[in-house]
Amino acid sequence: MANTPSFVRTQMLDPKDPPITEKGAVKWIRENLFSGWLNSILTLVSLYVIYWVLAHILPWALGGIWNAESLSECREIRDASGVGHDVACWAVIGARWHQLLFGFYPSELYWRPILALILFGVAIAPVLFDTAPRKLLIVTAIMPFAAYWLLWGGTIWGPIVTALGFVIGWAIIKYGSATLGALGATIAAIVVPLLYWLFVAGAISGALGSALPIGIESVASDRFGGFMLAIVIGVAGIVMSLPLGILLALGRQSDLFIINKCSVFFIEIIRGVPLIVWLFTASLLLNYFLPPGTNFDLMLRVIIMVTLFSSAYIAEVVRGGLAALPRGQYEGADSLGLDYWQSMQLIILPQALKISIPGIVSTFIGLFKDTTLVVFIGLLDPIGLSNAIRADAAWNGIYWELFIFIGLCFFIFCFSMSRYSMWLERKLHTGHR
Amino acid sequence: MTDAQTSNIQDREIDRSHMKVSDEVAIDISGMNKWYGTFHVLRDIDLTVYRGERIVICGPSGSGKSTLIRCINALEEHQQGKIVVDGTELSNDLKNIDKIRSEVGMCFQHFNLFPHLTILENCTLAPIWVRKTPKKEAEETAMHFLRKVKIPEQADKYPGQLSGGQQQRVAIARSLCMRPRIMLFDEPTSALDPEMIKEVLDTMIELAEEGMTMLCVTHEMGFARQVANRVIFMDAGQIVEQNEPEEFFTNPQSDRTKLFLSQILGH
Numbered sequence: 001m002a003n004t005p006s007f008v009r010t011q012m013l014d015p016k017d018p019p020i021t022e023k024g025a026v027k028w029i030r031e032n033l034f035s036g037w038l039n040s041i042l043t044l045v046s047l048y049v050i051y052w053v054l055a056h057i058l059p060w061a062l063g064g065i066w067n068a069e070s071l072s073e074c075r076e077i078r079d080a081s082g083v084g085h086d087v088a089c090w091a092v093i094g095a096r097w098h099q100l101l102f103g104f105y106p107s108e109l110y111w112r113p114i115l116a117l118i119l120f121g122v123a124i125a126p127v128l129f130d131t132a133p134r135k136l137l138i139v140t141a142i143m144p145f146a147a148y149w150l151l152w153g154g155t156i157w158g159p160i161v162t163a164l165g166f167v168i169g170w171a172i173i174k175y176g177s178a179t180l181g182a183l184g185a186t187i188a189a190i191v192v193p194l195l196y197w198l199f200v201a202g203a204i205s206g207a208l209g210s211a212l213p214i215g216i217e218s219v220a221s222d223r224f225g226g227f228m229l230a231i232v233i234g235v236a237g238i239v240m241s242l243p244l245g246i247l248l249a250l251g252r253q254s255d256l257f258i259i260n261k262c263s264v265f266f267i268e269i270i271r272g273v274p275l276i277v278w279l280f281t282a283s284l285l286l287n288y289f290l291p292p293g294t295n296f297d298l299m300l301r302v303i304i305m306v307t308l309f310s311s312a313y314i315a316e317v318v319r320g321g322l323a324a325l326p327r328g329q330y331e332g333a334d335s336l337g338l339d340y341w342q343s344m345q346l347i348i349l350p351q352a353l354k355i356s357i358p359g360i361v362s363t364f365i366g367l368f369k370d371t372t373l374v375v376f377i378g379l380l381d382p383i384g385l386s387n388a389i390r391a392d393a394a395w396n397g398i399y400w401e402l403f404i405f406i407g408l409c410f411f412i413f414c415f416s417m418s419r420y421s422m423w424l425e426r427k428l429h430t431g432h433r
Numbered sequence: 434m435t436d437a438q439t440s441n442i443q444d445r446e447i448d449r450s451h452m453k454v455s456d457e458v459a460i461d462i463s464g465m466n467k468w469y470g471t472f473h474v475l476r477d478i479d480l481t482v483y484r485g486e487r488i489v490i491c492g493p494s495g496s497g498k499s500t501l502i503r504c505i506n507a508l509e510e511h512q513q514g515k516i517v518v519d520g521t522e523l524s525n526d527l528k529n530i531d532k533i534r535s536e537v538g539m540c541f542q543h544f545n546l547f548p549h550l551t552i553l554e555n556c557t558l559a560p561i562w563v564r565k566t567p568k569k570e571a572e573e574t575a576m577h578f579l580r581k582v583k584i585p586e587q588a589d590k591y592p593g594q595l596s597g598g599q600q601q602r603v604a605i606a607r608s609l610c611m612r613p614r615i616m617l618f619d620e621p622t623s624a625l626d627p628e629m630i631k632e633v634l635d636t637m638i639e640l641a642e643e644g645m646t647m648l649c650v651t652h653e654m655g656f657a658r659q660v661a662n663r664v665i666f667m668d669a670g671q672i673v674e675q676n677e678p679e680e681f682f683t684n685p686q687s688d689r690t691k692l693f694l695s696q697i698l699g700h
């Protein structure tokens with residue numbers, strides 16, 4: 001067309017700084033808090049609400065009394081000081097923190113759970129961070145048995161002889177595959193240790209115990225309580241439910257009819273019934289099913305129930321991740337000649353688990369908080385202990401201070417899990433497909 | 434055929450000195466039938482592939498081309514008939530299947546690289562785990578093939594950071610790292626932009642020049658004319674016509690073939 005304007009640029013433009021309103025705090029406030037009249041009103045209302053809440057809580061919390069022997073002494077101090085409002089009585093935390101953390105664990109043995117916790121920190125480092133030295137994995141392998149021994153005490157032979165069962169299983173897989181074949185070795189690696197634990201382990205550890213009595217003072221499960229109990233149940237549940245949940249998810253996806261149906265049945269039954277029911281089952285019913293005379297520790301039963309419960313959830317979360325992978329990934333792995341377990345281990349699960357991280361961590365956080373439910377079957381979790389503390393006449397009537405402390409402790413744990421998962425997601429991000 | 438596609442025809446002379454068809458059988462398919470549920474996808478397929486052959490399979494969409502070559506490495510199961518690959522019969526025995534899969538390389542339309550592994554790891558994974566090659570040796574082999582497909586400098590990147598053409602060349606290198614005796618290609622270029630098609634076809638032509646036995650589902654008729662020694666036309670789950678490329682394109686016998694060629698070559 002005749003009047004189409006024609007234009008050729010002869011000189012390229014250099015970039016310039018944006019105008020002052022376009023950067024820094026001013027821009028951020030304008031765009032995020034006052035971008036329109038509705039947004040501005042919401043901002044002002046929110047600011048007022050925040051102010052109102054803090055104005056009530058802060059004087060109470062910050063003006064709290066730390067040195068007192070009882071709640072009534074707290075009140076006397078408050079009245080004497082003449083502040084017009086109510087103040088917190090943090091003295092209860094000072095007086096009873098050890099109970100909230102350790103329950104009725106003997107106080108001269110506090111070093112044992114603390115050492116176990118430190119050991120746990122070292123053991124989990126190589127699992128969580130791939131920059132940690134690989135040699136620490138040895139600590140990871142020893143950790144479960146060492147922690148058991150430290151927490152419950154008793155003869156050292158029990159955990160060692162139990163650990164030996166795993167070594168037997170590992171050795172069968174490692175050296176038996178050649179003669180037994182992969183499937184045979186796997187079955188043998190499950191059956192032989194089981195037989196060993198059922199029929200041989202007890203006798204061996206008994207004999208060793210009487211021949212070489214090495215041990216530390218044993219602590220019964222009913223002395224466990226507070227955060228220690230929550231952490232022991234939570235960590236054991238988390239550590240065991242992840243592999244179990246992954247196996248269940250693979251089972252649910254399997255073409256093998258029996259395995260598939262068993263997985264589906266297990267998952268649906270476990271998920272369809274509230275955890276509290278399972279906990280009651282653990283505390284009451286399991287005794288009927290077990291052979292008479294076996295004294296199966298209540299805490300152990302709870303740990304097993306919590307593990308099974310959260311593994312059903314993990315299985316569903318992981319199944320979501322598996323389903324999200326394109327078929328091509330399975331075919332790519334197959335076409336290279338990788339067998340089922342190789343392709344799962346190397347190709348499918350790393351990707352599916354990466355997708356599932358947020359769901360898995362949510363499940364873990366849920367599990368950790370659900371450990372407070374054990375109060376209903378008579379274990380002294382932090383909430384149960386707060387009741388126990390109130391039963392003491394000195395602290396009768398104190399609620400908020402204890403709940404805030406308990407809440408904070410839980411929050412620290414759950415928040416760090418959530419942060420870790422976000423960090424992990426970012427780290428594993430390798431660009432779009 | 435569009436301009437873009439015709440322009441992919443090789444501009445250099447093809448070196449045919451190693452392209453020899455021997456009378457050793459590489460793949461023998463006889464009386465093979467396959468159903469998806471009640472749908473009869475592959476009907477009475479008989480096909481013998483000799484070592485060194487370059488076969489192009491073409492045909493309308495849904496005619497069962499992908500299914501046929503996926504049956505060869507047991508990505509799909511066939512219900513009737515016999516498939517013998519490199520002297521091993523495909524049966525339900527998982528050992529046989531894994532053996533055949535490690536001898537037969539396959540490239541997919543959508544590459545199917547593993548996005549969580551680097552290019553180098555993609556290439557060394559199967560040699561290390563299936564062939565039990567030491568890591569160092571596997572990496573050397575991988576670099577050799579990455580140089581061959583002309584992207585050694587990308588070895589430490591992730592697949593998501595590469596272009597489609599580069600990804601497909603990595604996929605070819607990944608298959609080659611297993612030193613396969615047969616390569617299967619399922620529309621390796623149809624997810625690619627025109628300028629990337631050429632780089633992938635060049636790689637495939639080089640493979641052919643080295644005497645690789647290749648089965649290739651593709652609509653790149655330029656490639657078929659230049660490289661193939663046999664073109665197979667499939668329709669409705671059957672092999673309708675097969676011939677040397679020259680004969681196939683200039684003198685098609687069946688009406689279906691004529692119709693297909695007229696559509697794809699565009700008149």
Ligand SMILES: Nc1ncnc2c1ncn2[C@@H]1O[C@H](COP(=O)(O)OP(=O)(O)OP(=O)(O)O)[C@@H](O)[C@H]1O
Nearest residue numbers: 469470472474492493494495496497498499500501
């Ligand atoms: N998993 C499946 N289940 C049922 N039907 C299928 C399945 N996969 C393919 N089919 C059908 O089998 C027929 C052959 O499919 P196939 O993918 O082999 O065709 P194709 O020749 O490769 O086609 P295209 O050129 O579109 O890739 C099609 O009609 C398709 O709808």
Ligand SMILES: [Mg+2]
Nearest residue numbers: 498499500620
């Ligand atoms: Mg296809």
